[in-house]
Amino acid sequence: MRMPLLCIVSAVLCLSAASGFAQGESPPAPAPSAAEAQSAKQPVFNQEQLDQMLAPIALYPDALLAQVLMAATYPGEVAEAVTWSKANPKAQGDDAVKQVAKQPWDPSVQALVAFPQVLVVLGQDPVWVQRLGDAFLAQPDDVMGAVQRLRQQAKAAGNLQSNQYQNVTVQAAPASTASSAPASTIIIQPADPQVVYVPTYNPTTSYGTWAYPASPPVYYPPSPLYYAGTALMAGLAFGTGVAIVNSLWGDCDWGRNDIDIDVNRYNNINVNNRIGNNQNTWQHNAVHRDGVPYRDNRSRQQYGRQLDGASQRAAFRGDDAQRAQARDRARASMDKAGIERPATSNRQARDQVREAQANRPRATDRQPQARSNRDNPQARQTLQNRPNNSAGRARDNAFEGVRSPARTTALADRGRTSQTLAQRPNASRAAGHAISRPSAPMRRGGGGGRR
Structure with a gap:
């Protein structure tokens, strides 16, 4: 019987692989499962959500957009900056940033007070600000791609052009950009490098026909204080x-798809928090997160930090190495002796109780054994010789009042009646005490004795 060709080829490949391993070559690492790969690539926000949340700021100048994205990763401090700006509505520019130099905020948040009109927009929806920062931390490539996609739509609708306030430049996309990104990159810069005009627009109309009618972008109206002479x-x-x-x-x-830092400008405005020339790429600082949880697992693992004293908490709870070894030895001894281990959680305790109740013999299962005890002379003699536990019944009667409140009341009334009777005068006769009576009055006119 001839072996099929496929089996012969498989056998040759297996022998070749085995010889390779024998010569010291390590076998290839197993590829991750499809579920694991899909979980790792699963985005936090989809394209529709990204376009919706980025639409209100996608047409900002690049430098201002970068400041907003950095600051949004610290939503708690952005809220504090909004409060400060409301209290100081006339503070803007470099002078405003210097006024908040002593605030414990991240430098990106401090830089936003230079633009109070931007803080007016960010202050209208703190949840949106947090989602914006979470998206930039978890999906920076997708966020940058969404900005370019929205700019392409605004330009196609005729709402993004160069003018005396801004310069709009279209460049070819870098060769390393993913194939899903736009073929060109739109850059927005101030017409005057030292004067920034913050644009305001309605995102529901500035991008032409919105691609997601079920999820239209939100329009955050600006403050008239900063757009008095609007052009x-x-x-x-x-x-x-x-x-x-x-x-x-x-x-x-x-x-x-990240943010570059101009080190010279940064050090000139942040004189108390200077950086080196090699720190020209922005990095998120979890210290300024102020306890706001991260949305995705990767961000939690990358930026999550241990609070002060966290290393001593285990010892404070008694979870040191010696106690753990002692618990292991105790469990091993219980297993050896056939003793059930104690529950280590409430859920395990409930499961043990349910299991014990399920294994308890039912009344119908106990009846045959009871009949056999009655038929057994020795068992019957044992029951007859069992002492009469009258004391036990007396102890039970002491708690009858708990089960029968009416009987308790009756006994209390009986006691009070007996006490009342004991206090009456004729009760002394029954007790054998001498009774003193008043002498009878003497009759007038003669014999004074009783007949």
Whole structure:
């Protein structure tokens, strides 16, 4: 009988692999399962959600957009900056940033006080700010891609053009950019590098026909205080410009989808928190997260930090190595002696109780044994010789009042009646005490004795 060709080829391949392993070559690592790979690539936000949350800021100048994305990763401090800006509505530019130099905020959040009109927008929806920061931490490539996609739509709708307030430049996309990204990159810069005009626009109309009618973008109206002399340019409105020199020290790097830092500008405005020349790429600082939880597992693992004293908590709870070894030895001894281990959690305790109740013999199962005890002369003699536990019944009667409140009341009334009777005068006769009576009055006119 001839062996099929497929079996022969399989055998040759197996022998070749075995000889390779015998010569010291390690076998290839097992590939991750499809479920694990899918879980690792599962995005936190889909494209529809990203476009919706980025639409209100996608048309900001690149440097201002970078500042907003960095600061959004610290939503608690952004809320504090919003409060400060409301209390100081006239503070803006580099002077405002210097006023908050002593605030315990991240430098990216401090830089936003230079633009109070931006904080007006961010202060209207703190949940949106947190989602924006979570998306940038978890999916920076997708966030940058969504910004470019929205800019392409605004330009196609005729609402994104160069003017006296901004320069709009279209460049070819970097070769390393993923195939799903737009073929070109749109860059927005201030027309005057030292004066920034923050645009305001309605995202429901600035991008043409919105691609997701069920999830339209939210429009956050600006404050009239900063857009008094508004100039409308192709769907975008520009108010008073903000003079800055060093406040905008970040910029979007569209090739790597991250944020570059101008070290010189950064150090000029953050004199108390300077950085080195090699720190020219932004890194999230979890210290300024202020306890706000991270949305995805990767961010939690990467940025989660141990609080002060966390290493001593286990010892404080008694979870040191010696106690763990002692518990293991006790469990081993219980297993050897056939003793059931104690429950280590409430759920395990409930399961043990349910199991014990399930294994308890039913009344119908106990009846044959009871009949056999009655038929057994020795068992019957044992029952007859069992002492009469009258004391036990007396003890039970002492608690009858708990089961029968009416009987307790009757006994109490009986006791009070007996006490009342004992206090009456004729009760002394029954007790054998001498009774003193008053002498009878003497009759007038003669014999005084009783007949």
